[in-house]
Amino acid sequence: MTSGKKIYLDYNATTPVDPRVVEVMLPYFSERFGNASSDHVFGWEADEAVENSRESISKLVNCKASEITFTSGATEAANIALFGFCKRNRYKGNHIITCKTEHKAILDTMNALENEGFDITYLDVDPEGKIDPEELKNSFKSKTILICLMLANNETGLLHPIAEIQKLAGTSGIKLMCDITQAVGKIPVDLNRLGIDMAVFSSHKLYGPKGAGALYISKKNKPEIDPVVFGGGQEKGLRPGTLNVPAIVGFGKAAEIAFEEMDKEAERVRDLRNEMEELLKEIEDVSINCRDAERLPNTSNITFRNINGTKLLRKLNKLAVSRGSACSSNTLRPSHVLKAMGLSDEEALSSLRISLGRNTNEEDIQQAVEEIREAVKNLKAEVV
Missing domain, CATH: 3.40.640.10 (Type I PLP-dependent aspartate aminotransferase-like (Major domain))
Structure with a gap:
């Protein structure tokens, strides 16, 4: 960390x-x-x-x-x-x-x-x-x-x-x-x-x-x-x-x-999200779900293939991210959303939802990407 x-x-x-x-x-x-x-x-x-x-x-x-x-x-x-x-x-x-x-x-x-x-x-x-x-x-x-x-x-x-x-x-x-x-x-x-x-x-x-x-x-x-x-x-x-x-x-x-500030805030978090995604795409075996679809400006769903999702989440213990809805993320079942989109159980369980908000800033994005990159690197090294 x-x-x-x-x-x-x-x-x-x-x-x-x-x-x-x-x-x-x-x-x-x-x-x-x-x-x-x-x-x-x-x-x-x-x-x-x-x-x-x-x-x-x-x-x-x-x-x-x-x-x-x-x-x-x-x-x-x-x-x-x-x-x-x-x-x-x-x-x-x-x-x-x-x-x-x-x-x-x-x-x-x-x-x-x-x-x-x-x-x-x-x-x-x-x-x-x-x-x-x-x-x-x-x-x-x-x-x-x-x-x-x-x-x-x-x-x-x-x-x-x-x-x-x-x-x-x-x-x-x-x-x-x-x-x-x-x-x-x-x-x-x-x-x-x-x-x-x-x-x-x-x-x-x-x-x-x-x-x-x-x-x-x-x-x-x-x-x-x-x-x-x-x-x-x-x-x-x-x-x-x-x-x-x-x-x-x-x-x-x-x-x-929200009525007064939404448009400006949406543009700000979209820029941060896009920056984050571009950096995360540099990691091997990473894909952005729904990347080319019309979607919310603050939301990323990212699959880290050939990675144990539970171990990844544990290593990211300073980042509040999730593997799905807060109503179901405490279970070990793969996301029903990602499964419906054709992802395997393993892929769904190694996918993270990252959603940005008003308090998210450039420093947060840089630190989060660095910690995710380091966690993925360490997990892949453990498998070798």
């Missing part, structure tokens, strides 16, 4: 809360502690803060504030949307189309829906993680009620052509739901332009606090959703329970900052 400094390069897993976000949250733990549902001055103050945040978040993703429902995160939002939509629309059909590279929050929910009698089609992807629009179109059935595809893949950064997919879905009368969690705050996300029916995302991916998320439901397209959680009637009855006002306030402030 060349330095004792720890470097965080796992911003797709979670982000540190921006100090400006912490500052606006703090009063809502103490003097502005009211319940947003209470009908008195303390409650009115809390409710106003919630609605201000709803406005800020809707501005970031270009939708109406009334189209945003607050949840505890994207996973809860996805469960509410999928189970609520399927429960309400089962009389129309029971077929859903998704993709093999979706986040586990979606795939596990699909598995639960299968257990309730829903027919799920899992689309294949090519070596860059892209779906085939023709395969998607050929998957349509008379009983298809929903397509569920993420905007940006959490492991590779690949961007699906959601606007094109929406046109296919819309002309067939099929609703479209998107997990936009990894994209929001990193690239412009225009829900009005995309024309999708439902979307889910989280605060903690854009320098806001954990414990706050959002479900978008288009008022124009009007997907019908039945409640699946009960008790209290908050958030239009879809997500009852006392609102987490401090987290929602933080979510709103994080959205404001």
Whole structure:
């Protein structure tokens, strides 16, 4: 190791809360502690803060504030949307189309829906993680009620052509739901332009606090959703329970900052990522997954062939990088995303996701590359 400094390069897993976000949250733990549902001055103050945040978040993703429902995160939002939509629309059909590279929050929910009698089609992807629009179109059935595809893949950064997919879905009368969690705050996300029916995302991916998320439901397209959680009637009855006002306030402030700074920040981290990739490509048996595909500006997924991935990760004990989603990276199973793209178990297990963020700088990139290069060299020497 060349330095004792720890470097965080796992911003797709979670982000540190921006100090400006912490500052606006703090009063809502103490003097502005009211319940947003209470009908008195303390409650009115809390409710106003919630609605201000709803406005800020809707501005970031270009939708109406009334189209945003607050949840505890994207996973809860996805469960509410999928189970609520399927429960309400089962009389129309029971077929859903998704993709093999979706986040586990979606795939596990699909598995639960299968257990309730829903027919799920899992689309294949090519070596860059892209779906085939023709395969998607050929998957349509008379009983298809929903397509569920993420905007940006959490492991590779690949961007699906959601606007094109929406046109296919819309002309067939099929609703479209998107997990936009990894994209929001990193690239412009225009829900009005995309024309999708439902979307889910989280605060903690854009320098806001954990414990706050959002479900978008288009008022124009009007997907019908039945409640699946009960008790209290908050958030239009879809997500009852006392609102987490401090987290929602933080979510709103994080959205404001992202709206103002996103374009400049995206350009900065893209330059750093590209520099890092060029340096890492100089290492023997290294390849960048989805390198030539349209992807998030901060995300690299890199395969180190003929290297033991577990040993590599252990040697990089000052670098926070991952072998996949934070929801599944503590297991020894190879990434389902990389497997779907055609990588072998061994290749998937020797692949690292490196995701950059606001605190990443030139020095971090140089040190990270040097430490990765040294670790790979030492591991290869051990094999000889």
